[in-house]
Amino acid sequence: xxxxxxxxxxxxxxxxxxxxxxxxxxxxxxxxxxxxxxxxxxxxxxxxxxxxxxxxxxxxxxxxxxxxxxxxxxxxxxxxxxxxxxxxxxxxxxxxxxxxxxxxxxxxxxxxxxxxxxxxxxxxxxxxxxxxxxxxxxxxxxxxxxxxxxxxxxxxxxxxxxxxxxxxxxxxxxxxxxxxxxxxxxxxxxxxxxxxxxxxxxxxxxxxxxxxxxxxxxxxxxxxxxxxxxxxxxxxxxxxxxxxxxxxxxxxxxxxxxxxxxxxxxxxxxxxxxxxxxxxxxxxxxxxxxxxxxxxxxxxxxxxxxxxxxxxxxxxxxxxxxxxxxxxxxxxxxxxxxxxxxxxxxxxxxxxxxxxxxxxxxxxxxxxxxxxxxxxxxxxxxxxxxxxxxxxxxxxxxxxxxxxxxxxxxxxxxxxxxxxxxxxxxxxxxxxxxxxxxxxxxx
Ligand SMILES: [Ca+2]
Ligand SMILES: [Ca+2]
Ligand SMILES: [Ca+2]
Numbered sequence: 204x205x206x207x208x209x210x211x212x213x214x215x216x217x218x219x220x221x222x223x224x225x226x227x228x229x230x231x232x233x234x235x236x237x238x239x240x241x242x243x244x245x246x247x248x249x250x251x252x253x254x255x256x257x258x259x260x261x262x263x264x265x266x267x268x269x270x271x272x273x274x275x276x277x278x279x280x281x282x283x284x285x286x287x288x289x290x291x292x293x294x295x296x297x298x299x300x301x302x303x304x305x306x307x308x309x310x311x312x313x314x315x316x317x318x319x320x321x322x323x324x325x326x327x328x329x330x331x332x333x334x335x336x337x338x339x340x341x342x343x344x345x346x347x348x349x350x351x352x353x354x355x356x357x358x359x360x361x362x363x364x365x366x367x368x369x370x371x372x373x374x375x376x377x378x379x380x381x382x383x384x385x386x387x388x389x390x391x392x393x394x395x396x397x398x399x400x401x402x403x404x405x406x407x408x409x410x411x412x413x414x415x416x417x418x419x420x421x422x423x424x425x426x427x428x429x430x431x432x433x434x435x436x437x438x439x440x441x442x443x444x445x446x447x448x449x450x451x452x453x454x455x456x457x458x459x460x461x462x463x464x465x466x467x468x469x470x471x472x473x474x475x476x477x478x479x480x481x482x483x484x485x486x487x488x489x490x491x492x493x494x495x496x497x498x499x500x501x502x503x504x505x506x507x508x509x510x511x512x513x514x515x516x517x518x519x520x521x522x523x524x525x526x527x528x529x530x531x532x533x534x535x536x537x538x539x540x541x542x543x544x545x546x547x548x549x550x551x552x553x554x555x556x557x558x559x560x561x562x563x564x565x566x567x568x569x570x571x572x573x574x575x576x577x578x579x580x581x582x583x584x585x586x587x588x589x590x591x592x593x594x595x596x597x598x599x600x601x602x603x604x605x606x607x608x609x610x611x612x613x614x615x616x617x618x619x620x621x622x623x624x625x626x627x628x629x630x631x632x633x634x635x636x637x638x639x640x641x642x643x644x645x646x
Contacts (some may be wrong), residue, residue: 234623251291252278256311259285282616302558323371325523326410330535330548337415338511339404339530343560345418348567348607353409354421355570358456360405360562361448363441364398364638366391367426368539371399371547373414374408374424381426382447384440391428393539399427400551401459403537404559414548415535418607422570425453430460438462442471454569458484458503458560459555464496474501479580481569481577483562485554492522499524504565504581507533507601508557513591515599519554525601526581527588529560564607574615579615586613 253275257266263280270277275291299444304310330336340346359379369378383391393399402424403415409416429436429444440461448456456475461484462468463558475482486507487495498520500503505524508516508531515521516532532552541547565580575583585602587609592600611618 227501251315253289253291253302253313253315254552255287255289255303257285257287258309258311259601261309265309266404269304269310272561273302273304326416327412328409328414328416329420330415331409331608335511336535339416339534339556339560340416340510342511342513342530342604343564344606344608345416348564348611349420350407351560351608351611352567352571354406354419354566355573356421356423357573358419358455358458358566358569359423359425359451359453360419360566361425361427361451361453362398362402362405362457363427363429363445363448364401364457364459365395365430365432366393366398367402367424368393368399368537368541369426371403371537371539371541373403373417373537373547375408375411376422377406377408377421378413379423379425380451380568381428382444383428384443384447385428385431391426393426393428393433393570395430395434396458396539396549397434397555399459400536400549401540401555401559402426403548404534404556405457405563409535414537417536418560419566419570420623422563422566425451436460438465438467441465442467445471445475449475449480453480454573455481455483455562455565457559458482458497459553459558461485461487461495462497462499464494464499469500472497472500472503476577480578481562481565481580483558483565485558486525487520488518488553489520490518490554491520493520494524495520499548502577504561504584505601506554506558506561506605507599508554509591509600509604513604515556515592516552516554518530518552519557521599523598525598527561527584527602528591528600529557529605531555531557531560543635561605564605564610567607568610568618571611575615575617579617583610583613583615583618586615587611 211401233519234569257453270289273291275289278288278290292361302313304313377557381391405417406422406424407415407417409420426446427448429440467521483504486498488504497503504526507521507525508519509528510516510532531554533550534556535548535550538549564584568580568583569575584605587606588603590603590608
C-alpha cells in the first residue's frame, strides 16, 4: 500500500467519523441516515474491518492481546477516541453479536466499519484538491452533491459538438455510440478539442486518480459530431445531430454552440423539447443581450457564465434568454490531445463551459429521479440556484448560478422526499443508503 492510499484511507476513515455527526445537521428530525440492514460484518476480498472501542484504562498490551484472540490485526489506533480499527481474516457468517470481544469488560462497543454513513466525499483526483483548478465544482457544490448521487450510466448526455477523444481515460466505459455528421461515419473523433473539453466538464471520471472530475462523473456521454476541425458546422449538421440524440435516447442534449436563428434548427429543437429531452445551450460569448440561438429558442435552458469571484464573466451574453448562469471562466477540463502541455487537460473559458455545468447538474437530477420531466429538471435547477446580483431573477444572472446540491434538495416532485442511492460508487456506501432530504418550503 502506498503512502498516498494510506493517507486517503485515513482521511476517509476520519471523515466518516466526523460526518456521522455532521450529516445529522442535514437531516430532518424524523430520520437520520438509515442504519445498515443488518449488523453482519461487511466482507471484502481483504477481510473484515471492525471498530472496537476500548476503555481508556486499557494498555496497548491488553488491547493487543484481545485483538490477537480474534485472529485479527490492528490497522490503526485512534487515540483521541480510544477506537481501534482491526482487520479480521475473511470468514463467512460473522456477526458483531457473535464476537467474543464484546464479552470483555474493557470493550465498550464493537461495530463493523460500515461505510453506510458517508459525507464530504473526497475523491482522489489530484487536481480536485487544487482550488484554482476546481473552483467551479466548488461554486456549484458538486462535491456535496456527490454525497447524494454521482450519476447513473443510464443517464445519457448528448454532447453535440466537435466529437470526443473516446480513449481519454476520464471517460472510460461511459461513452455510448454516437455519430459524426461532419464526415458521415460512426466515429465522432475530435480533432478540434472543444467536444472533449465539454464532455469532461459534464462527466469526467472522479476518484480515478487523475485530473479533475465532471459535474456528473458517472453519467454517460453520447458524442454527436456536428462541428468540424475548426469548430464550424452547418445548420443541417446541427439539426441532424439533435434529431439523432433524441432518437438514440439521450435524456439531455448539451449545445455549447451559438448561431443565428434557423427554422430547421428551431424545428429540431422543438422536436427535442416535445420529446421531453432537457436541452441546454450556451448563451454566447460576445457580451450581448440580443437573441443568440439555440439559447433563445423556447424550451431551451440558456446559460451565461460566471467567474471565480461570482461575477458575470466579462464576455458572457446576458438578457432575457439567460435562464441560469454557471462557472465559465478559466475552467480546467479534459483535452483531446493526451500529449499536450497538461497531458490531456487544458483551461478554457466561455458560456460553452457554463452550459456544460448545467447539463451535468441535470444529469445528477435525472440520475436520482429518472421520471422527472424536462420542466421539472429546469424547475429544480431554478429553485436550487444561488441568487446572484439583483434580488430574484435578473438579466445578468438569470435565476442565478446553478447549484447541484440546491437542485437536488429543491422542492420538486421526487427530490424532496426520499433519495435512494442504489448504485453507490465503490468508495461510497456499501449498503443501500436512504437519505431523507428536508423539503424546503416554497417561498
Ligand atoms: Ca469520423
Ligand atoms: Ca478524474
Ligand atoms: Ca439575481
